[in-house]
Amino acid sequence: MFLLPKGVIKRFEAICRNYLWDGSPDYHRVPLIAWDKVTLPKLEGGLGIKKADVWNTATVGKLYWKSICKVKETLKSGYQDNKWISDDKEYSIKHGYEWLRFKQPEQEWYQLVWNNWNIPKHALITWIIMNKGLNTKDKLFRIGCCTDDRCSICDISSETQEHLFFECRYSKEILSIVEKWCGFKINVMHGMTGNTGPKLKHNAHTLICATIPFGTKGTMLE
Structure with missing residues (x-):
């Protein structure tokens, strides 16, 4: 319902990253794969884990109109004639997330x-x-x-x-x-x-x- 503070998102992703590589909240070594790569869909070479700040923005776009005011500049170009332009469907968190994130080429492997x-x-x-x-x-x-x-x-x-x-x-x-x-x-x-x-x-x-x-x-x- 609201945009999380950057510090909260950073700590949240740190816990997720640490658990992925070590199975615990604390991990002090350099990760094998960068987190930006991990959060890509599997089709694009990642693990499909959601990027917290992007998902947060996409969720706000669905749940709460006051918070929409904070992200309207980010989301407004996704609308045309008051309709969500992605895939000719109504806005959803999934569509908003896919539209907001920076897509990468599909991987052959x-x-x-x-x-x-x-x-x-x-x-x-x-x-x-x-x-x-x-x-x-x-x-x-x-x-x-x-x-x-x-x-x-x-x-x-x-x-x-x-x-x-x-x-x-x-x-x-x-x-x-x-x-x-x-x-x-x-x-x-x-x-x-x-x-x-x-x-x-x-x-x-x-x-x-x-x-x-x-x-x-x-x-x-x-």
Whole structure:
């Protein structure tokens, strides 16, 4: 019914952010993914968590006319001839929120991460990977948290995300075994090719995701 103070919104989002990364109200490390990215819809590369200040404004636009006066300059261009112009529908909080927020392009990997045969833990880790948020040794070395950036598995090349999942000889061996067991080639970025049923896809994806925790040491996803 009213616009929340900025300090309240900031603290509210801090609690949400801390709970996401650590499961508690307090979290003192740098988050793996920026909050502006987290609050994007899954289709646009985020987790679909609502951005508090935008949702607050959208809610005020629905609930209380006095508060509308405070946000009228923000919302007025969304009306034409006293009608809400979005999708030819009456104003709703959902429509107001979608109209107010800054939209991003849809991500090609959306369905790879968010689908019915991906368990939540694997989906979240894969989402972090797609946003280049894993604490791989190349990142940790740059900020002085380790003495070298060599791959923890092969101890040869620099441990980047690309090396960890696609270039490391151990990862290639695992993928080869999975492909042999499934009987078809797997394209990690674009799904699986060949005549595959839901059960085979689920089994293959489970085995692939078993390799994902490499590089997550020191996070709640370990």
